[in-house]
Amino acid sequence: MNKDNLLAKRVVDYMYDNDKFSQWLGIERIKVEQGHCVLKMKVREEMVNGFGIAHGGVAFSFADSALAFASNAYGRLSVALDCSINFSVAVKVGDVLTATANELSLTNKTGTYLIEITNQENEKVGFFKGTVYRTSKEYFKEK
Amino acid sequence: MNKDNLLAKRVVDYMYDNDKFSQWLGIERIKVEQGHCVLKMKVREEMVNGFGIAHGGVAFSFADSALAFASNAYGRLSVALDCSINFSVAVKVGDVLTATANELSLTNKTGTYLIEITNQENEKVGFFKGTVYRTSKEYFKEK
Amino acid sequence: MNKDNLLAKRVVDYMYDNDKFSQWLGIERIKVEQGHCVLKMKVREEMVNGFGIAHGGVAFSFADSALAFASNAYGRLSVALDCSINFSVAVKVGDVLTATANELSLTNKTGTYLIEITNQENEKVGFFKGTVYRTSKEYFKEK
């Protein structure tokens, strides 16, 4: 594992250990790199909305965690400014979702990411675009 | 209570009773009308992200419930297509949030809503804009 | 006119004089303040899309100018990061549009604005939400 990946892992381990909501969602980290990550989660009964399908907030939250992990993995505290999500296919209880975050752009102060959410049949169920503000605060000062 | 408000109440009661995720969030309905609603919730410890503040998905989910209630209150099943949210002030554990949904536009097939989220100090913590597709499926056929 | 409004006017006069695209669109400034502005424009034949109605980019551009004027009126160079727009009513040639920009939030580094676009019949034709990054560069250093 190279130095960048080590930092990414260290930051996201720290984040995840404190991220009680991602834990409640049951998010698993499949891959975490600087500017990129792949997450997995299973939709549970307690995540449904009034239509008996997954609440839109569940897919959003899943993608938002992917945004946070991918953007903070550089070691600088980065906070979401604006996020949008499209819902294309209904998510059902029992579905196993994968979120894949890719970096669309990165400047000194901001970063933009696209997160695609797919289900176990590889259908695209949601598309999320998020922009973060990159603060100057670093997670770990020492090398 | 007029006929429109009765239908709004009936639809949203039905939705809420089945909406386990809104229940988990602890969402209370302060006011529900066709195209408009006011909701309340308290942020709990289990809703924090890796930074010790509320996960962005919590504010989104809260607003998304407001979108669903305000848009479905007409009695036609309406599903979110595209939603965006801006985060302006960090939400902390213990904060009591209010979501106010107002209709920006309504056509036969689509509706657009703005949801403002404020905290107990009346600071605006998030702004959500959502567009729904209005299906032709009605909740209750009888008058 | 107070000091803030004078600065707002001075900044936006400077911007407008250089803003050839806003000039091409025929944008008029009805009111400009820090965090707020009202603009007007008339839709011309050369602004139509392939459906014979105004190209979506025209309404967007109109709102984007309102965003730029309202956010830069504080005297600090502010650039758009992320903008979204909803289209609710078709805009036709000859329509006279009004854009009203209001500030949803303002922090040291970012600002978020909602711009409503109405036509001459006071129908809401579009809703625009934009977030700017506020650089530290000032338009005018002297008092």
Place this chain on the structure above:
Amino acid sequence: MNKDNLLAKRVVDYMYDNDKFSQWLGIERIKVEQGHCVLKMKVREEMVNGFGIAHGGVAFSFADSALAFASNAYGRLSVALDCSINFSVAVKVGDVLTATANELSLTNKTGTYLIEITNQENEKVGFFKGTVYRTSKEYFKEK
């Protein structure tokens, strides 16, 4: 050219011939298929904003044309509901921009597209996500 591509070409030719704003922008069609297209344009002096760079509305309009062409190429009149754009790199006079539209999802009633805009140095200057409502109106009834 297969039947689908012929229909795509026929629809977009018809649209483009009536689309005076896309013509004013100087948009060229490099490739047009159902759900996909590649467009090109050069940024002119008259497209600048108050900062001396291209007005945000220019990149938006360019992407919005790509959205319209890619989504209408199926032969059904499709209108934009909600679009968002991120600006990552400033666009300058003389820049030659390419817009590439790809379909993220397609249902009977809606479609969602991502449009990436790059400059002549292959830098990503903007990312656009748009959702269209697919009406039942067809461009050409006959085969």
